Amino acid sequence: MWNKIVRIALTVGLFLASIWQFVLVNIGNGIFLLLLSGIVLLSYFRNENMIMALWYLRTQKFDKVKKWLSRIKNPEKSLIKSQAAYYYLLQGLVSGQEQNLNEAEKNIKRAMALGLRMKTDEAMACLQMAGIALARRRKTEATMWLNKAKQLDEKKLLADQIKQVKTLLNKF
Numbered sequence: 001m002w003n004k005i006v007r008i009a010l011t012v013g014l015f016l017a018s019i020w021q022f023v024l025v026n027i028g029n030g031i032f033l034l035l036l037s038g039i040v041l042l043s044y045f046r047n048e049n050m051i052m053a054l055w056y057l058r059t060q061k062f063d064k065v066k067k068w069l070s071r072i073k074n075p076e077k078s079l080i081k082s083q084a085a086y087y088y089l090l091q092g093l094v095s096g097q098e099q100n101l102n103e104a105e106k107n108i109k110r111a112m113a114l115g116l117r118m119k120t121d122e123a124m125a126c127l128q129m130a131g132i133a134l135a136r137r138r139k140t141e142a143t144m145w146l147n148k149a150k151q152l153d154e155k156k157l158l159a160d161q162i163k164q165v166k167t168l169l170n171k172f
Contacts, residue, residue, distance in 0.1 A: 003078060004044065011041045047072070047083055053090055062097045065090060085114035089125055096128060105132050123152035130165050139172055 014037035021030035053068040072078060075087045092107035108125050116122045130145035146169065150162055 004080070007040060007044045011037050011044070014040060045080065045083075047079055050079070050083055050086060050090075054086075057090060057093070062094050066094050069094070081114055082117050085111045085116050086121075087111075088114065089116065089121065092125070092128065096132065101132050101135060105129065108132075119152045119154060120157055123149045123158055126152060127158055127161055127165060130169075134165065134168060134172070137172065139169065142169055 014033050018030045018033035018037060021027075021033055049068050049071045053065045056062075056064040056068065069087065069090055072087060075084045079087060088107045088111035092104045092111060095101075095104035095107060108128055112122065112125050116125065126145045126149035130142045130149060133139075133142035133145055142165075146162065146165055149158065153159065153162065
């Protein structure tokens, strides 16, 4: 994995090389280098390890999610702020699956503090926090997180999960 600064420097270098190729009337080389600089710039905003971790999360392979996330060293410095938020959210989800509730709660709160891009993702994080509070038998905290998740879920994508947690909450 490359550092953020290396990615930007490589993008600038490739862009300048493409301009130089255009000046020398090597149009094909210039276009190729321009596209290559675009790909490197895209990797600045979309970390390859995060993409693979999200892919395995969709297929419910949490051991592989953990493996790909472990490849990211020092996420605060190597990832941009929004990617770091999703890194911590994924770490929290994996920790929750492993029943490590302290670690899951810490990572999800950190992700929410950094700021998730979509309200649905915030709702999912609140729902996870409600589940953690419910597992610890803190009914008032679970109710608060559940209400916040319901409020953030404008598109009703998590309606079924919210109902499930609500029925579990009513059993206590």
